[in-house]
Amino acid sequence: xxxxxxxxxxxxxxxVTPESLFYVFGSTLVGLIIGALPGLTATMGLALxxxxxxxxxxxxxxxxxxxxxxxxxxxxxxxAILLNIPGTPASAASCLDGYALARQGHAGRAMGIATxxxxxxxxxxxxxxxxxxPVLGELALKFGAFEFFWLAVFGVVISGTLTGDDPLKxxxxxxxxxxxxxxxxxxxxxxxRFTFGSRDLAGGIALVPALVGAFGFAELLSVxxxxxxxxxxxxxxxxxxxxxxxxxxxxTILRSGCIGTFIGVVPGVGEDxxxxxxxxxxxxxxxxxxxxGKGSIDGLxxxxxxxxxxxPGAIIPVLTLAIPGSAPAAVLMAAMLxxxxxxxxxxxxxxxxxxxxxxxxxxxxxxxxxxxGLTLTKLMVRVLQVPQTMMVPIILVLCTVGSFxxxxxxxxxxxxxxxxxxxxxxxxGNYPMAPLVLGIVLGDLLEKxxxxxxxxxxxxxxxxxxxxxxLVIWVGIALIIALRFDAVSKLFRRRPLTTP
Amino acid sequence: xxxxxxxxxxxxxxxxxxxxxFGLAVMVGAWxxxxxxxxxxxxxxxxxxxxxVLGLVLLLLxxxxxxxxxxxxxxxxxxxxxxxxPATRVVVRRVGVFLLLAFAxxxxxxxxxxxxFWFATFVFVTGFVLIFDxxxxxxxxxxxxxxxxxxxxxxxxxFVVSLVFQEIFLVRLP
Numbered sequence: 216x217x218x219x220x221x222x223x224x225x226x227x228x229x230x231v232t233p234e235s236l237f238y239v240f241g242s243t244l245v246g247l248i249i250g251a252l253p254g255l256t257a258t259m260g261l262a263l264x265x266x267x268x269x270x271x272x273x274x275x276x277x278x279x280x281x282x283x284x285x286x287x288x289x290x291x292x293x294x295a296i297l298l299n300i301p302g303t304p305a306s307a308a309s310c311l312d313g314y315a316l317a318r319q320g321h322a323g324r325a326m327g328i329a330t331x332x333x334x335x336x337x338x339x340x341x342x343x344x345x346x347x348x349p350v351l352g353e354l355a356l357k358f359g360a361f362e363f364f365w366l367a368v369f370g371v372v373i374s375g376t377l378t379g380d381d382p383l384k385x386x387x388x389x390x391x392x393x394x395x396x397x398x399x400x401x402x403x404x405x406x407x408r409f410t411f412g413s414r415d416l417a418g419g420i421a422l423v424p425a426l427v428g429a430f431g432f433a434e435l436l437s438v439x440x441x442x443x444x445x446x447x448x449x450x451x452x453x454x455x456x457x458x459x460x461x462x463x464x465x466x467t468i469l470r471s472g473c474i475g476t477f478i479g480v481v482p483g484v485g486e487d488x489x490x491x492x493x494x495x496x497x498x499x500x501x502x503x504x505x506x507x508g509k510g511s512i513d514g515l516x517x518x519x520x521x522x523x524x525x526x527p528g529a530i531i532p533v534l535t536l537a538i539p540g541s542a543p544a545a546v547l548m549a550a551m552l553x554x555x556x557x558x559x560x561x562x563x564x565x566x567x568x569x570x571x572x573x574x575x576x577x578x579x580x581x582x583x584x585x586x587x588g589l590t591l592t593k594l595m596v597r598v599l600q601v602p603q604t605m606m607v608p609i610i611l612v613l614c615t616v617g618s619f620x621x622x623x624x625x626x627x628x629x630x631x632x633x634x635x636x637x638x639x640x641x642x643x644g645n646y647p648m649a650p651l652v653l654g655i656v657l658g659d660l661l662e663k664x665x666x667x668x669x670x671x672x673x674x675x676x677x678x679x680x681x682x683x684x685x686l687v688i689w690v691g692i693a694l695i696i697a698l699r700f701d702a703v704s705k706l707f708r709r710r711p712l713t714t715p
Numbered sequence: 716x717x718x719x720x721x722x723x724x725x726x727x728x729x730x731x732x733x734x735x736x737f738g739l740a741v742m743v744g745a746w747x748x749x750x751x752x753x754x755x756x757x758x759x760x761x762x763x764x765x766x767x768v769l770g771l772v773l774l775l776l777x778x779x780x781x782x783x784x785x786x787x788x789x790x791x792x793x794x795x796x797x798x799x800x801p802a803t804r805v806v807v808r809r810v811g812v813f814l815l816l817a818f819a820x821x822x823x824x825x826x827x828x829x830x831x832f833w834f835a836t837f838v839f840v841t842g843f844v845l846i847f848d849x850x851x852x853x854x855x856x857x858x859x860x861x862x863x864x865x866x867x868x869x870x871x872x873x874f875v876v877s878l879v880f881q882e883i884f885l886v887r888l889p
Contacts, residue, residue, distance in 0.1 A: 267879070270884060383779060383780055383783070387773065387776045387777070387780070390769055390776065391773065394769045394770070394773070397766045401762045403756075403760055406749065408748065408763075409741075409744060435817075439809055439813045440809070604843070604844050604847045605844060605868055607813070608839060609872050611820070612836050613876070615820070616888060620880070620886045620887060629822060644722055644727070662765045665764075665765060666759060666760055666764070669760070674759050
């Protein structure tokens with residue numbers, strides 16, 4: 216334990232330089248603005264920042280990205296409270312009580328609660344990141360090809376089940392993502408699959424342009440479809456968090472922090488589910504559930520703590536299993552690979568210091584959001600009043616640059632446009648995007664693991680079903696699917712007691 | 716929890732058959748792939764194995780969606796109003812114009828050799844702001860102000876993006 220503390224202190228000290236501090240405060244501010252502006256998602260923001268940081272040293276690049284991530288998830292609360300429009304999907308739950316508080320003349324207090332919830336949520340998530348990463352890393356060393364195959368399937372199935380309203384559509388999006396990942400030259404014989412003679416397609420569909428399209432361009436199409444009216448923001452009082460609000464709601468903070476972190480660990484689920492789950496749990500545990508949706512401090516605190524606790528939680532499976540816990544974490548993972556960091560089970564063996572570096576980056580990001588949460592409210596209000604007709608073309612320019620810059624291919628701009636259109640059409644049909652993205656990320660792992668496993672077992676499927684960890688995972692998958700059917704879920708429902 | 720759209724059973728019914736057809740096409744494509752036996756590939760290392768399985772899953776999920784939407788009478792397509800109402804037409808036009816501009820910029824202007832990125836960006840941003848803001852500005856008697864704002868937005872965007880990406884962060888632009 217002591218060596219861990221020393222390593223952590225060393226990581227913190229390594230970032231106390233003028234350059235790093237500039238990146239911390241600059242990128243947290245950029246993240247805040249990205250999160251606050253409807254039409255810009257955290258995923259898209261991270262994808263654009265990945266482009267911007269291509270030439271930076273890897274530790275600086277990841278520092279920028281983590282600060283942007285934390286800032287973006289926190290920033291969504293600004294527009295949720297002031298405009299009743301979530302800046303990112305993660306802040307949708309904050310709209311319910313945040314905006315109600317604003318309408319009651321307590322917008323400043325609501326923003327203070329969002330700041331304290333977000334700071335404390337990130338800190339709770341960081342604690343679990345330090346605690347569980349070595350444990351999960353040890354467990355992941357026992358995983359072989361068979362286990363990774365089922366883990367990839369599990370990621371797509373759980374993501375499809377928990378995101379959106381319709382698991383069937385979630386699974387369809389997930390398996391579509393797995394198929395997209397198979398386009399291009401396959402790994403063993405370099406055979407072209409579904410390339411139709413195109414040399415560009417032979418290189419496969421790159422993750423970052425697909426993400427920018429699905430989360431950036433698709434979002435712009437949705438914004439143009441909805442066409443918001445000009446925003447009007449009511450005046451507000453002090454935004455400084457009250458200690459009394461924190462002390463009075465400490466149970467909610469702890470509960471939401473744990474829920475948010477746990478949901479972050481689940482592959483492909485993400486901050487919006489973390490926020491809603493924390494909100495629902497707080498409502499169930501509250502002595503005044505009827506206040507939820509009408510300006511409940513508990514509700515807002517739960518939502519903001521949960522969604523920010525999800526950020527460190529989503530990084531845990533990235534570091535230990537190379538499986539992202541959320542869509543922005545998928546971009547972070549792609550950025551790690553671009554900068555030569557190899558996440559996965561060997562990280563605690565090959566570069567354990569890196570894990571402490573990540574925790575230190577989160578700590579600095581937390582300081583950043585606390586600083587801006589206390590000082591920058593009036594500027595944020597101005598940013599929120601930028602008209603849509605100005606914002607949309609600028610974001611499209613950034614999407615184009617972001618897609619092009621990774622590999623310098625115009626084809627990637629086409630990929631961005633194509634996935635944007637596909638993402639928009641899928642959204643109209645209520646198909647969630649997160650499983651699609653997770654499928655693209657996990658497709659390569661799934662295929663390699665399946666083929667490697669079949670070679671090892673000489674074509675036999677038995678080890679896939681009988682090895683202990685594989686057994687647990689595939690039974691879990693089967694249960695998740697089976698519970699969606701009424702006939703099965705009825706068996707697990709508690710029957711009401713009947714009086715004789 | 717969700718803020719998604721409501722989708723009719725008819726829309727789901729049609730989409731289900733599109734998914735099923737897509738899944739079937741993927742399976743056929745995978746089946747027709749070379750098995751590479753001459754290179755020593757076995758069935759379980761054949762290139763078409765995983766896409767074939769994925770195609771089968773998509774086909775089955777598509778059929779499941781078709782069955783579910785049929786139970787909600789999604790097969791009754793007669794009641795669908797194929798001609799959109801005026802409000803929907805406005806939305807479709809707005810999104811359509813945006814798509815056209817986006818494709819024209821990202822794949823047209825930017826992709827062509829000889830047109831500098833900063834100029835293509837200036838034209839696009841200025842044009843976009845003018846097209847979507849013009850009617851409102853003109854109605855308010857602010858046509859000149861609107862034009863100047865559009866030009867300023869285009870100039871600022873192309874300058875700042877070029878400066879930040881190309882000069883400060885050394886990222887290659889299209």
